[in-house]
Amino acid sequence: MEPQYDFGGQAALVTGAASGMGLATAIAFAKAGAAVTLADIDLDAVKKARDQLLADGHRAIAVRCDVSDESDVEAMVAAAVDAFGRLDMAFNSAGIQSPATDAADESAEVFDRVNAINLRGVWASMKHELRQMRQQGSGAIVNCSSLGGLVGNPGRSAYHGSKHGVIGMTRSAALEYASRGVRINAICPGTIDTPMVQSMVESGDLDLDECIAALPIGRLGTADEIASSVLWLCSPGAAFVVGVALPVDGGWTAQ
Amino acid sequence: MTNPTNPTFEGKVVFLTGAGNGIGRATAVAFARAGASLALVDIDEAATEKTAQLVVEAGGKPIGLRADVRSEADIKAALGKTVREFDKLDIAFNNVGRDQRVAPLADSTEEEWRFIYDVNVTSMFLCMRNEIPIMLEKGGGVIVNTASGAGLIGIKGTAMYATAKHAVVGLTRSAALDYADKGIRINAVAPGIIETDMMRRVSGGTEEGRANMVAEEPIGRLGQPEEIASAVLWLASEGSSFAIGTTLVVDGGHTIR
Numbered sequence: 152m153e154p155q156y157d158f159g160g161q162a163a164l165v166t167g168a169a170s171g172m173g174l175a176t177a178i179a180f181a182k183a184g185a186a187v188t189l190a191d192i193d194l195d196a197v198k199k200a201r202d203q204l205l206a207d208g209h210r211a212i213a214v215r216c217d218v219s220d221e222s223d224v225e226a227m228v229a230a231a232v233d234a235f236g237r238l239d240m241a242f243n244s245a246g247i248q249s250p251a252t253d254a255a256d257e258s259a260e261v262f263d264r265v266n267a268i269n270l271r272g273v274w275a276s277m278k279h280e281l282r283q284m285r286q287q288g289s290g291a292i293v294n295c296s297s298l299g300g301l302v303g304n305p306g307r308s309a310y311h312g313s314k315h316g317v318i319g320m321t322r323s324a325a326l327e328y329a330s331r332g333v334r335i336n337a338i339c340p341g342t343i344d345t346p347m348v349q350s351m352v353e354s355g356d357l358d359l360d361e362c363i364a365a366l367p368i369g370r371l372g373t374a375d376e377i378a379s380s381v382l383w384l385c386s387p388g389a390a391f392v393v394g395v396a397l398p399v400d401g402g403w404t405a406q
Numbered sequence: 407m408t409n410p411t412n413p414t415f416e417g418k419v420v421f422l423t424g425a426g427n428g429i430g431r432a433t434a435v436a437f438a439r440a441g442a443s444l445a446l447v448d449i450d451e452a453a454t455e456k457t458a459q460l461v462v463e464a465g466g467k468p469i470g471l472r473a474d475v476r477s478e479a480d481i482k483a484a485l486g487k488t489v490r491e492f493d494k495l496d497i498a499f500n501n502v503g504r505d506q507r508v509a510p511l512a513d514s515t516e517e518e519w520r521f522i523y524d525v526n527v528t529s530m531f532l533c534m535r536n537e538i539p540i541m542l543e544k545g546g547g548v549i550v551n552t553a554s555g556a557g558l559i560g561i562k563g564t565a566m567y568a569t570a571k572h573a574v575v576g577l578t579r580s581a582a583l584d585y586a587d588k589g590i591r592i593n594a595v596a597p598g599i600i601e602t603d604m605m606r607r608v609s610g611g612t613e614e615g616r617a618n619m620v621a622e623e624p625i626g627r628l629g630q631p632e633e634i635a636s637a638v639l640w641l642a643s644e645g646s647s648f649a650i651g652t653t654l655v656v657d658g659g660h661t662i663r
Binding site: 391 | 583598645
């Protein structure tokens with residue numbers, strides 16, 4: 152039986168909530184009783200998800216946010232707090248992949264873009280979420296790293312660099328806030344069946360059959376499997392879990 | 407800790423070693439509250455009996471089994487009784503572990519080395535070696551092994567224990583890969599400094615010793631056995647269905663400094 156959580160009376164914020172793991176996690180938070188702020192650069196998509204959640208009787212708002220723009224991030228957190236009065240949980244999942252490239256051929260523009268979203272975006276999100284949470288003296292943040300935060304992969308130096316960075320940032324911020332009631336952890340999803348992975352397959356960057364054959368579990372993960380991990384990390388049961396980079400990857404990094 | 411809110415393990419059978427105290431006892435009670443049937447295994451029968459009482463109070467129906475997990479014959483017998491009683495095996499929590507006498511490496515003895523390695527590592531190997539065939543026959547299962555923060559970092563004066571716990575991490579990873587596509591998920595939990603009898607031994611059992619330990623903790627307190635139980639239950643649940651070969655660290659931030 153899938154574990155069910157009760158986040159009634161709490162407020163959650165999810166970046167990258169338009170699709171994939173972010174969307175699945177926002178829906179899971181709502182089903183567990185939390186009021187949810189769905190943030191994404193694709194406003195139409197989060198509005199649609201919000202409307203569905205409202206129709207199902209949940210509390211939700213949709214916010215446009217480009218996480219590479221700190222003023223957008225500040226406004227996003229302000230909107231969440233305006234709407235629900237507090238911020239208890241945040242899943243900073245907005246991220247992009249870049250085309251596989253020989254490290255010697257990577258352009259600075261692509262490198263900067265990947266890091267602006269995957270690394271600085273998580274930094275800015277965490278910064279403004281923490282300003283609210285330290286005032287409350289409570290909160291739980293989960294940053295989305297990746298199996299790319301733990302191991303290398305040819306052609307992926309920009310992405311893997313950014314995802315390794317998320318772990319270092321998570322650990323240091325976690326230590327700052329461990330004794331102040333705010334828990335910060337990272338999750339390291341493996342290859343998950345999301346629009347991002349689908350687009351890598353379509354562009355020829357990823358051979359799906361090869362990828363599945365190389366996964367110890369023999370299948371892709373689902374967005375719901377990441378959502379259930381994020382919810383556990385945010386739950387009171389994880390009260391002693393601080394600064395971890397939790398692999399949820401079907402065994403990829405165990406090998 | 408009220409989450410999760412549902413009886414996640416209704417109808418599930420759990421084989422749990424080191425059931426007589428600390429983390430094992432708290433995890434047994436947590437599984438019972440979540441609806442599981444339990445085979446409680448420990449070398450100390452009186453301690454197992456005490457855990458069994460707590461499990462009954464939590465609404466569970468346990469059987470208590472004496473086994474020295476260094477002995478494959480004991481493990482086989484305990485697993486045989488478990489399957490005869492409950493007809494299957496869904497979850498195994500291989501949790502037996504022992505601390506070492508704190509001493510610089512050159513002051514430790516070969517006898518101590520063999521004892522620490524047998525209790526902490528050989529026991530895990532022997533348990534998994536006998537649990538896995540039963541799980542394969544019954545269509546799958548989940549295994550959680552107890553590693554430690556000492557499985558990830560070095561700790562002065564405990565080279566033997568740290569070696570053994572590092573081995574548990576490696577054993578878990580490799581075994582997980584062997585069975586990832588065969589319906590058995592294997593992961594480890596790595597507790598930090600948890601308020602148990604073992605920790606009271608390590609800290610010398612004094613208030614000063616305890617205060618020194620707390621001062622080392624980023625979170626400013628020791629962990630409670632229930633907080634490890636919660637992690638074990640998550641790893642044993644369908645909520646972690648894509649976690650394979652993971653070592654879930656539950657240590658209040660101790661090992662990330």
